[in-house]
Amino acid sequence: MELHLLTVAIVFAAIFVVELPDKTFIATLVLATRFRPLFVWIGVSLAFLVQTAVAVTVGGLLAQLPKQPVEIFAAVMFVIGGVILLRGAGNADEEERETEEEFAHKGPPSALGLRVILVSFTVLFLAEWGDLSQLLTASMVLRFHQPVSVFLGASLALVAVSGLGALLGRALLTRVRLSTIRRVGGGLCLVLALLSVLQILGVLGA
Template sequence: MTFSIATAAIVFALIFPVELPDKTFIATLVLATRYPPLQVWLGVASAFLVQTAVAVTLGGLLSRLPHQPVQILAAAMFALGGLLLLRGASKADAEEAEAEEEFAAKASAPATGLRAVGASFLVLFLAEWGDLSQILTASLAARYHDPLSVGVGSFTALALIAALAAALGRTVLRYLRLATIRRIGGIVCLLLATLTVIELVR
């Protein structure tokens, strides 16, 4: 199995703006106020690693199907993701407050060490299962026929977002509006859907 730095970089650039305005960032931020930030990051990153592995495995299986149906499915997933992000952009601030309350309740008991890592893993794993980033990762793995490169790019983006949230969460939110980031992510997804359709037509 070969590894392509270019493919990994493309996937990173696509996943990062899509996942940054997601509940993942808020959940990690809240967890980092309850538990040691490094232990939160280890738990959250571990959850992302498992979820990414499942997504690229699914994408790898899809890539074995006839090329045209796979491309149609990928274009549909990108378009759906873009529309969902754009539609939810205006509600981003309200959803941020709701997400903070939700995850604060789930992480009410203080913990350290492996308990903090395990609690962070469990909260993110259950909350983000079937998340948009997973769907996009599977679609990208099917589109590029390169699960390893897609997996590395996707996991790196998710792990970096978790690190930013754990270390600089409030500072990031002070300078970046979630609604704006969500619109950028939506445009990126729609652009990718358009490119996939152009490839199909050709």
């Protein structure tokens, strides 16, 4: 299957800014304060890879349906994603505190090595189902019809976000507010929605 670097870059940018203000970023940060960050990052990244594969598979199956309804569905999903992020921006900082409390006691504090990886994998795997980034990943497959490129772009974005959460999360949050990141992500989703609508109307090529 052909790899399209532009699609990889677009998907990476979109999923990165959508996932960065998500609760899974905070969960990774909290886990990394309790356990060795490297093992947390490995566990979280593995969970993300599995869920991205599922999202891409679902998107690929939906892409087999008639073209125009699928394109309309993808545009609607981008609009919903943008609205959710923009409406939730004002509450982002309060949600950050609630998420820290929620994940502060996940897993036994004495866990080491493979057990940390398993705990991190399980916590994020269960927390991420139906997450906005997963829905948008499936929508990206419908938008671009390039599942391999979408999988690579989304996976790299999620692995990068989990790495930031595990290694630099606390320092990053002292410099950039989650509400600001969420607004950027919402705006990007709406741009993708607009591009999808223009494609449906024939203004842009497929």
